[in-house]
Amino acid sequence: MRHRPGLGTALAVVAFLTFFLGPFCWQVLTSLWPDGELTRPWPSHLTLESYASVLWGRPFLRVVLNSLWVATLTTGFCLTVGAAAAFALAKLEFRGRGLLLSAALAVSMFPPIATVSPLYLILRAVGLRDSLVGLALPYATFALPLTLWVLTSFFRQLPDELYRAARVDGCTPFQAFWRVLLPLAAPGLATTAILVFIFAWNEFLYALTFLSTPEKRTVPVAISLFASEHREPWGEIAAASVVATLPLVALTVLFQRRIVSGLTAGAVKE
Amino acid sequence: MSPRGSLERERRQAYLLVAPAVLVLGGVALYPILAAVWLSLHRFILVFGERRFTGLENYAYLLGDSRFWAALGNTAYFTAVAVTVELLLAVPLALLLQKASPGRGLLRASVLVPWAIPTVVSARLWAWMFNPEYGVINRMLPGQDINWLGAPGYALHAAILVDVWKTTPFVALLVLAGLQGISEDLYKAARVDGASPWRTFVSLTLPLLKPALLLALLFRSLDAFRVFDAIYVLTEGGPANTTETLSIYAYKTLMRSGDFGYGSTLSVATFLCVVVLAAVWLRLLGREETAR
Amino acid sequence: MFALGLAVLVGVGGCRREEAAGEAAGRTRLVFKYQPLWGPPEPFRELLARFERENPGVELVTEALPNASDLAHQFFLTSLEGGARDFDVLVVDVVWVPEFARAGWIADLSGDFPPERLREDFFPGPVEAVVVEGRTYAVPWYLDVGLLYYRTDLVPRAPRTYAELERFAREAMARTPGLQGYVWQGRQYEGLSCNVYEALWGHGGRALSDDGRVLLDDAPAREALAYLRGLVERGVSPATVTAFSEEESRRVFQEGRAVFMRNWPYAWSEAQKPDSPIRGKVGIAPLPTVSGEPGSGALGGWQLAVNAHVSPARRKLAARLIAHLTSPEANRVLALSYARNPPRPAVYEDPRLREVAPFIASLLPMVERAKPRPVTPYYNLISDVLQSEFSAAVAGLRTPEAALKRAQRQVDHLMGEGP
Numbered sequence: 001m002r003h004r005p006g007l008g009t010a011l012a013v014v015a016f017l018t019f020f021l022g023p024f025c026w027q028v029l030t031s032l033w034p035d036g037e038l039t040r041p042w043p044s045h046l047t048l049e050s051y052a053s054v055l056w057g058r059p060f061l062r063v064v065l066n067s068l069w070v071a072t073l074t075t076g077f078c079l080t081v082g083a084a085a086a087f088a089l090a091k092l093e094f095r096g097r098g099l100l101l102s103a104a105l106a107v108s109m110f111p112p113i114a115t116v117s118p119l120y121l122i123l124r125a126v127g128l129r130d131s132l133v134g135l136a137l138p139y140a141t142f143a144l145p146l147t148l149w150v151l152t153s154f155f156r157q158l159p160d161e162l163y164r165a166a167r168v169d170g171c172t173p174f175q176a177f178w179r180v181l182l183p184l185a186a187p188g189l190a191t192t193a194i195l196v197f198i199f200a201w202n203e204f205l206y207a208l209t210f211l212s213t214p215e216k217r218t219v220p221v222a223i224s225l226f227a228s229e230h231r232e233p234w235g236e237i238a239a240a241s242v243v244a245t246l247p248l249v250a251l252t253v254l255f256q257r258r259i260v261s262g263l264t265a266g267a268v269k270e
Numbered sequence: 271m272s273p274r275g276s277l278e279r280e281r282r283q284a285y286l287l288v289a290p291a292v293l294v295l296g297g298v299a300l301y302p303i304l305a306a307v308w309l310s311l312h313r314f315i316l317v318f319g320e321r322r323f324t325g326l327e328n329y330a331y332l333l334g335d336s337r338f339w340a341a342l343g344n345t346a347y348f349t350a351v352a353v354t355v356e357l358l359l360a361v362p363l364a365l366l367l368q369k370a371s372p373g374r375g376l377l378r379a380s381v382l383v384p385w386a387i388p389t390v391v392s393a394r395l396w397a398w399m400f401n402p403e404y405g406v407i408n409r410m411l412p413g414q415d416i417n418w419l420g421a422p423g424y425a426l427h428a429a430i431l432v433d434v435w436k437t438t439p440f441v442a443l444l445v446l447a448g449l450q451g452i453s454e455d456l457y458k459a460a461r462v463d464g465a466s467p468w469r470t471f472v473s474l475t476l477p478l479l480k481p482a483l484l485l486a487l488l489f490r491s492l493d494a495f496r497v498f499d500a501i502y503v504l505t506e507g508g509p510a511n512t513t514e515t516l517s518i519y520a521y522k523t524l525m526r527s528g529d530f531g532y533g534s535t536l537s538v539a540t541f542l543c544v545v546v547l548a549a550v551w552l553r554l555l556g557r558e559e560t561a562r
Numbered sequence: 563m564f565a566l567g568l569a570v571l572v573g574v575g576g577c578r579r580e581e582a583a584g585e586a587a588g589r590t591r592l593v594f595k596y597q598p599l600w601g602p603p604e605p606f607r608e609l610l611a612r613f614e615r616e617n618p619g620v621e622l623v624t625e626a627l628p629n630a631s632d633l634a635h636q637f638f639l640t641s642l643e644g645g646a647r648d649f650d651v652l653v654v655d656v657v658w659v660p661e662f663a664r665a666g667w668i669a670d671l672s673g674d675f676p677p678e679r680l681r682e683d684f685f686p687g688p689v690e691a692v693v694v695e696g697r698t699y700a701v702p703w704y705l706d707v708g709l710l711y712y713r714t715d716l717v718p719r720a721p722r723t724y725a726e727l728e729r730f731a732r733e734a735m736a737r738t739p740g741l742q743g744y745v746w747q748g749r750q751y752e753g754l755s756c757n758v759y760e761a762l763w764g765h766g767g768r769a770l771s772d773d774g775r776v777l778l779d780d781a782p783a784r785e786a787l788a789y790l791r792g793l794v795e796r797g798v799s800p801a802t803v804t805a806f807s808e809e810e811s812r813r814v815f816q817e818g819r820a821v822f823m824r825n826w827p828y829a830w831s832e833a834q835k836p837d838s839p840i841r842g843k844v845g846i847a848p849l850p851t852v853s854g855e856p857g858s859g860a861l862g863g864w865q866l867a868v869n870a871h872v873s874p875a876r877r878k879l880a881a882r883l884i885a886h887l888t889s890p891e892a893n894r895v896l897a898l899s900y901a902r903n904p905p906r907p908a909v910y911e912d913p914r915l916r917e918v919a920p921f922i923a924s925l926l927p928m929v930e931r932a933k934p935r936p937v938t939p940y941y942n943l944i945s946d947v948l949q950s951e952f953s954a955a956v957a958g959l960r961t962p963e964a965a966l967k968r969a970q971r972q973v974d975h976l977m978g979e980g981p
Contacts, residue, residue, distance in 0.1 A: 088288050
């Protein structure tokens with residue numbers, strides 16, 4: 001007797017959809033609301049003036065490109081370094097495996113605010129302050145622990161036989177990694193990529209402190225600049241956040257199959 | 271090649287492969303953390319222009335600092351409630367995501383939206399919705415306007431709601447991973463035995479979900495304990511510090527008061543609390559693994 | 563593969579030297595860190611271009627900071643403590659000057675701007691905030707002052723005492739149900755401190771004693787907090803005022819749902835916008851007091867300072883830029899195009915200002931009486947305590963007496979420690 005999807009299930013689905021999408025839809029609505037009417041229960045008409053002022057009045061597209069660049073750099077760096085290390089942690093025998101994973105976890109548990117000043121000094125010392133490339137470095141560093149944990153558990157789930165078979169065929173460990181296991185790890189890589197990308201895209205503290213020139217601004221910092229001394233233009237902030245969020249939402253929707261399978265494939269038993 | 275030689279080679283290549291990660295972590299992350307720990311042993315207040323080594327004096331002060339304990343209490347309450355609610359919501363959500371229920375595709379796609387929006391943005395969005403005069407939440411609720419962000423009882427729960435909204439999807443995915451690990455045969459056997467869906471869930475699914483639940487608890491607790499953005503945007507720790515968490519206290523001490531010494535102490539204390547929490551969960555997780 | 567990437571990173575980074583504001587083909591690049599002024603960009607650009615014309619060989623570059631004072635403070639704390647040399651002139655909030663001066667981050671400007679001359683040219687409030695131990699550390703750029711806004715169609719005139727304010731509010735509320743009496747800023751943040759100090763001054767109190775002690779546990783402070791809490795308890799102010807910052811209270815007032823509002827001057831131009839429901843029905847006045855004498859608004863606004871880490875040659879140029887940006891002409895430009903209130907009394911007499919921006923000219927009596935919050939290098943150190951204890955009293959969590967006792971104890975402890 002199969003469990004029929006009943007009314008209860010349907011209601012639950014609707015409830016969850018409302019809960020998760022509701023606020024986002026409200027944000028979109030706010031961005032189309034005329035500014036003078038923001039305090040009324042409902043807009044009298046919809047307008048694109050907030051978007052116009054965000055996209056043309058301010059160099060917001062430039063800002064989005066900056067964020068895209070930093071996030072891509074961070075993700076590329078993390079995947080490269082992380083996949084290699086995760087493979088070794090999962091499949092190879094060497095001393096210090098547990099130590100590395102624990103140390104990585106510990107790094108990710110430290111409150112970021114206390115690291116701002118020392119990091120500022122480091123970046124100044126190597127001349128990477130006020131550079132998008134320089135920003136990607138601390139981002140990648142603090143996204144690395146998550147990358148290591150997700151990818152290591154993913155590689156662990158891949159059967160050892162694959163690796164051993166490749167070795168028997170004459171591959172070095174690195175070749176086994178590169179040719180055999182890495183392609184199979186695609187879902188895990190996709191998941192990690194999204195996780196790191198979103199982290200880098202949304203990060204505010206470091207972006208505020210380490211970047212200064214207007215051309216280098218990233219999205220969260222740019223949104224924080226919308227407010228005038230006392231005034232807060234809700235409509236424009238809503239429009240900017242919709243513009244800022246759309247790439248992420250699009251990415252997650254496009255890759256949602258991959259993400260879900262990436263996070264869950266590791267658990268599928270044969 | 272002899273087995274021993276091949277093992278040696280493996281070991282060498284392993285070191286090469288992890289070297290970049292170690293370099294990056296050690297070079298970039300280790301210094302700030304060690305610097306923060308070092309600073310926590312100093313009395314270093316910018317405006318006094320003094321910087322001297324005081325050993326564990328800051329920590330002694332911390333133990334007697336009622337504001338620290340209050341913040342710790344708020345943080346613990348926030349973590350406990352947020353993570354519990356997230357788990358309670360995530361399990362049904364994961365079940366829905368697994369079943370071939372109508373709207374599964376849409377649900378899957380939309381469930382990741384809260385997680386994709388920058389926290390700073392979503393916190394502002396919720397702040398606007400919580401606005402006592404114009405916020406859509408008060409508009410929808412009958413009766414007197416609730417002072418969501420200005421009344422001591424409500425503010426922390428408003429922040430919890432924001433956190434739940436944002437991270438339930440992530441927890442649901444972790445639970446889904448656990449669900450998918452449960453073999454279909456077990457369910458078939460239960461049905462043959464005539465077990466009701468509820469009975470199946472309680473006696474079969476839940477126990478087998480324990481490892482996934484513990485993992486979700488681990489990650490979520492660690493994150494919830496360090497919550498900052500959402501609360502700062504909503505209330506800045508107010509009213510009267512009733513929503514002040516450890517991260518906010520550390521931020522204000524470091525960046526407003528310019529007390530780098532004690533601010534670092536607070537950060538290290540937060541870190542130690544998180545480590546203890548992680549150790550507890552990992553111990554529980556380990557026990558689960560060996561029990562199976 | 564990876565090692566190559568790392569090498570490229572370091573190589574690229576190494577090419578950028580920290581002295582970005584350096585010499586390039588004989589030109590000096592001066593960097594001005596400030597918060598964007600809302601309004602048409604041309605007048606300000608012209609102001610900057612004029613400086614470049616008068617100082618050939620100087621290239622002016624501006625870099626924007628978020629307007630949120632906390633974020634800007636955090637930025638400066640990190641970069642100035644880290645010895646940043648990549649900006650020359652910076653904006654400082656009115657309560658930061660003693661702190662930055664003490665920390666050695668901003669240069670002593672007494673040579674170019676002697677305190678006596680400042681006292682002649684600027685209002686006493688801002689001068690008090692920028693002169694530390696007899697030396698000038700910043701020059702006032704524009705200022706803000708707390709005002710009372712009232713609905714001219716709902717009350718006969720501006721109230722002069724607290725009792726009058728409450729009476730007028732109740733009468734209007736009785737006539738029109740659903741109206742709030744008096745909205746102000748009660749959220750736990752710096753704006754609350756401004757509101758509380760205004761009430762404290764209105765009850766005859768002082769912020770600092772003669773020997774520099776922050777006075778909190780005395781009768782005027784207790785009465786001030788009791789008054790503010792009383793507004794909420796008696797229903798004159800909504801309970802939700804404890805979640806209000808400037809924008810929330812402005813929106814309530816602008817929708818026509820409040821009789822009185824305490825806010826900064828910016829709310830005026832918002833209220834006079836074409837689609838504002840209260841356009842033409844708003845008046846401004848000094849804040850009320852117990853005695854009926856016009857009250858003092860809290861002093862806000864921003865000043866210009868020179869980064870002490872840069873070379874002496876650049877400091878001289880930076881001082882010249884500051885002189886240019888704080889000149890009477892610049893004050894006028896800021897007032898006319900960006901509604902920034904001038905810190906120079908003389909500018910208020912200017913006929914052009916009177917004609918084009920009569921509102922700003924009408925602020926003169928309020929600006930003259932503006933008072934700064936306690937001027938002490940430790941202000942940022944203690945502002946946390948002040949905010950939380952004030953919030954506790956206003957939200958009804960502690961009695962004013964208890965809150966102020968705690969505040970005094972903590973503040974004394976913080977200020978008593980250290981050299």
